[in-house]
Amino acid sequence: xxxxxxxxxxxxxxxxxxxxxxxxxxxxxxxxxxxxxxxxxxxxxxxxxxxxxxxxxxxxxxxxxxxxxxxxxxxxxxxxxxxxxxxxxxxxxxxxxxxxxxxxxxxxxxxxxxxxxxxxxxx
Numbered sequence: 001x002x003x004x005x006x007x008x009x010x011x012x013x014x015x016x017x018x019x020x021x022x023x024x025x026x027x028x029x030x031x032x033x034x035x036x037x038x039x040x041x042x043x044x045x046x047x048x049x050x051x052x053x054x055x056x057x058x059x060x061x062x063x064x065x066x067x068x069x070x071x072x073x074x075x076x077x078x079x080x081x082x083x084x085x086x087x088x089x090x091x092x093x094x095x096x097x098x099x100x101x102x103x104x105x106x107x108x109x110x111x112x113x114x115x116x117x118x119x120x121x122x123x
Contacts, residue, residue: 002026002112004095009117012085016121020080022095022114029053029071033098033105036069036080038091038119048093049080053100063089085121092116 004027008020024034035050049069051057057069068081078095098111 002097004097004112004114006093006095006114006117009093009119011120011122014086014121014123016085017081017083018085018119019082020093020095020117020119022078022080024076024078024095024097027076027097027112029055029073029076031099033100033107034071034078035096036067036078037094037096038089039094040091043091046091050105051078052103052105054102056103082119085119087121087123090119090121092118 003025004022006020006022010018012018030053033052036048037045038048039045046060048060048063049067051069059067066084070079094116095114096111098109099106
């Protein structure tokens with residue numbers, strides 16, 4: 001069993017930027033799908049960016065054009081560059097990994113999760 005550890009959260013003004021990092025120890029990008037999720041109180045968990053084992057990255061409509069998912073293979077670290085932040089981006093952000101095969105990710109197995117990092121955006 002691997003370990004996922006997020007960092008980089010904090011406070012920002014609307015229009016500002018933050019970069020989240022997640023060290024994915026024990027999870028190879030070749031065999032695991034990796035995603036960034038977020039959840040705020042009273043709201044459902046939302047997948048904001050996802051990468052399958054073929055390297056295809058997709059974004060939620062709410063963040064497309066503002067957030068960028070990247071992966072440093074050498075460091076086994078995921079990043080989420082967040083620009084033009086909005087108050088509605090305020091949430092706990094999690095990275096997650098699950099076994100995948102090509103474009104298919106077995107998220108129905110429950111996924112492996114980090115502890116999360118809080119992002120708070122003020123207007």
